[in-house]
Amino acid sequence: MRLIDSHAHLQASAFDADRGEVFAAARRAGIERLLVPGWDAGSSAAALGLAMEFDGIDAAAGIHPHDASTATPADWETVVRLAADPRVVAIGETGLDFDRMHAPAEAQLANLRRHLRLALDTGKPAILHCRSAVGRRDAQDMLIAEMRAAGFGAAAARGVFGDRPPAVLHSFSGPVDYAAAALDMGLAIAFGGLVFRKGEEASAEVAALVPTERLLIETDSPYLAPPGVPRNSATAERASGVAGTAAPLTSDGTAGFRGRRNSPEWVRITAEWLAERRGATPDSIGEGLVPAYDATFRRPTT
Ligand SMILES: [Zn+2]
Incomplete structure (x- = not known):
């Protein structure tokens, strides 16, 4: 089965002991493209380091909403500098998180x-994390409004991106009409382990709506392990005790299945879920993923 993982934090300390083996396992599982996003200046630089080290890894540079108020001007300068490298194919991850509120809303905005400006300046899509407070949709509604105000879905973004998605909704979470608004602006949507969680039932409906050429799949490793990741799998064993002690970086560090470190090879579980929702075979889903990835992220040609 052909696979991609459009969002895996392989630079996280959870992988320090066995990063090369994790990448080899991803390759064996059929993963042809793997995007490593940063969450702050240091992890963005580390993402570029991995893109230089491993053939098949691409990097993204950005500052996560959790780090919005602690990032310094020098950190932002680093992100801007990294974004100019051709191996950095996207801007992120960034976005809004009104669930855990690790930074005030104003700083996140x-x-x-x-x-969003850097994405338009560089022609590299933004990778967007978006989580609302429990039972609300405040972050999703604000994200769509901010994107419209920045010119996404209008001539400003179309002039830069053409038919390519100007942004990706990473680890999709939210109501159907929010997904529709994002698709209307030309965005790509990536599904991950979050879809298996209680309260995320709308994702099953959204999964059937996304056009193949804008459909991505991801793990958000080391987080969000989907059900079915064996507790004693080779990778989990190597990482025993690691999950939950990794650097706090993104949504749902504690979500998924406790004590289980997610890794790119498990993207297969979400691919099978996606195939079922779309009335397709996992193999046919797989055939669409690499072209969708390449249509979204402009990789350097060697
Ligand atoms: Zn992430």
Whole structure:
């Protein structure tokens, strides 16, 4: 089965002991493209390092909403500098998180806005994390409004991106009409282990709506292990005790199945879920993923 993982934090300390083996396992599982996003200046630089080290890895540079108020001007300068490298194929991850509120909303908004501008300036899509407070949709509604204000879905973004998606909704979470608004602006949507969680039932409906050429799949490793990741799998064993102690970086560090480190090879579980929702075979889903990835992220040609 052909696979991609459009969002895996392989630079996280959870992989320090066995990063090369994890990447080899991803290759054996059929993963042909793997995108490593940063969450702050250091992890963005590390993502580029991995893209230089491993054939098949691409990097993204950005500052996560959790880090929006602690990032310094020098950190932002680093992100801007990294974004100019051809191996950095996207801007992120960034976005809004009103669930855990690790940074005040104003700081998150200012951080989001500079990333959206950088995406338009570089022609590299923004990778967007978006989580609302429990039972609400405040972050999703604000994200769509901010993107419209920045020119996404209008001439500003179309002039830069043409038919390519100008942004990706990473680890999709939210109501159907939010997905529709994002698709209307030309965005790509990536599904991950979050779809298996209670409260995320709308994702099953959204999974059937996304056009093949804008459908991505991801793990958000080391987080969000989907059900079915064996507790004693080779990777989990090597990482025993690691999950939950990794650097806090993104949504749902504690979500998924406790004590289980997610890794790119498990993207297969979400691919099978996706195939079922779309009335397709996993293999036929797989055939669409690499072209969708390549249509979204402009990889350097060697
Ligand atoms: Zn992430």
